[in-house]
Amino acid sequence: MWNLDSGAFSGRSPNPDCVIRLCNRRADSITDRHRRGGRSQLAMDLLGAVTLFLVICLSSLLLLSTWRQMQSRGQMPPGPTPLPIVGNLLQVELSDMRKSLMKISERYGPVYTLHLGPRRVVVLCGYRAVTEALLDQAEDFGGRGKQATFDWIFRGYGAAFSNGERAKQLRRLSIATLRNFGVGKRGIEERILEETHFLLEALRGTKGLPFDPTYFLSRTVSNVISSVVFGDRFDYEDKEFLSLLSMINESFQFTATAWGQLYEMFSGAMRYLPGPQHAAFKQLAGLEKFIERKVKANQETLDPNSPRDFIDCFLVKMQQVPAVARGDGSE
Numbered sequence: 001m002w003n004l005d006s007g008a009f010s011g012r013s014p015n016p017d018c019v020i021r022l023c024n025r026r027a028d029s030i031t032d033r034h035r036r037g038g039r040s041q042l043a044m045d046l047l048g049a050v051t052l053f054l055v056i057c058l059s060s061l062l063l064l065s066t067w068r069q070m071q072s073r074g075q076m077p078p079g080p081t082p083l084p085i086v087g088n089l090l091q092v093e094l095s096d097m098r099k100s101l102m103k104i105s106e107r108y109g110p111v112y113t114l115h116l117g118p119r120r121v122v123v124l125c126g127y128r129a130v131t132e133a134l135l136d137q138a139e140d141f142g143g144r145g146k147q148a149t150f151d152w153i154f155r156g157y158g159a160a161f162s163n164g165e166r167a168k169q170l171r172r173l174s175i176a177t178l179r180n181f182g183v184g185k186r187g188i189e190e191r192i193l194e195e196t197h198f199l200l201e202a203l204r205g206t207k208g209l210p211f212d213p214t215y216f217l218s219r220t221v222s223n224v225i226s227s228v229v230f231g232d233r234f235d236y237e238d239k240e241f242l243s244l245l246s247m248i249n250e251s252f253q254f255t256a257t258a259w260g261q262l263y264e265m266f267s268g269a270m271r272y273l274p275g276p277q278h279a280a281f282k283q284l285a286g287l288e289k290f291i292e293r294k295v296k297a298n299q300e301t302l303d304p305n306s307p308r309d310f311i312d313c314f315l316v317k318m319q320q321v322p323a324v325a326r327g328d329g330s331e
Helices: 016-073 094-108 127-136 148-154 164-180 186-204 213-229 239-255 258-265 277-300 310-320
Strands: 111-116 119-124
Touching (some): 094 111, 094 119, 094 258, 119 127, 148 239, 148 258, 186 213, 213 310, 277 310
Antiparallel strands (some): 111 119
């Protein structure tokens, strides 16, 4: 019996064309259902394969992390047992790291090993432990640990962030140059006294109103350093000078935050993720551009026989020492 609408027939006999169209529609409907079912099955198979791949990768990471921790444990001082990947991160309070480290030292002693994520560190607590390491064994403990935030821009260069023979040469050059400009001698006293007059003028400008002394003192100390490094001081309201101080302060403030501590532990992954670390990178990039402008200005007016500041002395030294001997491969 045909259950079709009245428009499909004329009287009792069905229209052949209508029957054919109806059969085609039903066939297409069945084909679509099979096609959708095939797509759903394919999507489920793909999801299962991706899930299995992620489980295998995660298991491999856990096994690798556990194996690395076990391999190095016998050579290191005692410490709390780390978990895979996160290490001892759950046992420390990032907002008050010092308090957490001192509490752990009560159980494991003044020298112990701690795993901050995948990063293994040795913690020294107390005057005696620090003195024995940095003075009695200065050669063994003279290196610099990796600081991921600053390594993003310094890449192992600089007196404060380098290691090995490069660090020794840079420190010798830096100390000798600073002494030539009066640091550690009476010569620096004249620069300090000169800057003190500007500080007093700035304090008088407050007219007895409450103020934050940190703001004034930081500009004063920075100007003494600037007079040695750049050969001149900045006016306290100079926009370039204030921008420089802001970039330095915000960069160091980031490293002291909980997010900054997390970045130090998981920098390999977090550098590609959104977060406040990119604001710190922006500040460091601005600081790099500021230094580049100062170096370029000194290069254009450099007199090797009469260096004016630390930058001039460094540029003269670079001309004297071939690039291969410096180990940087640059011209």
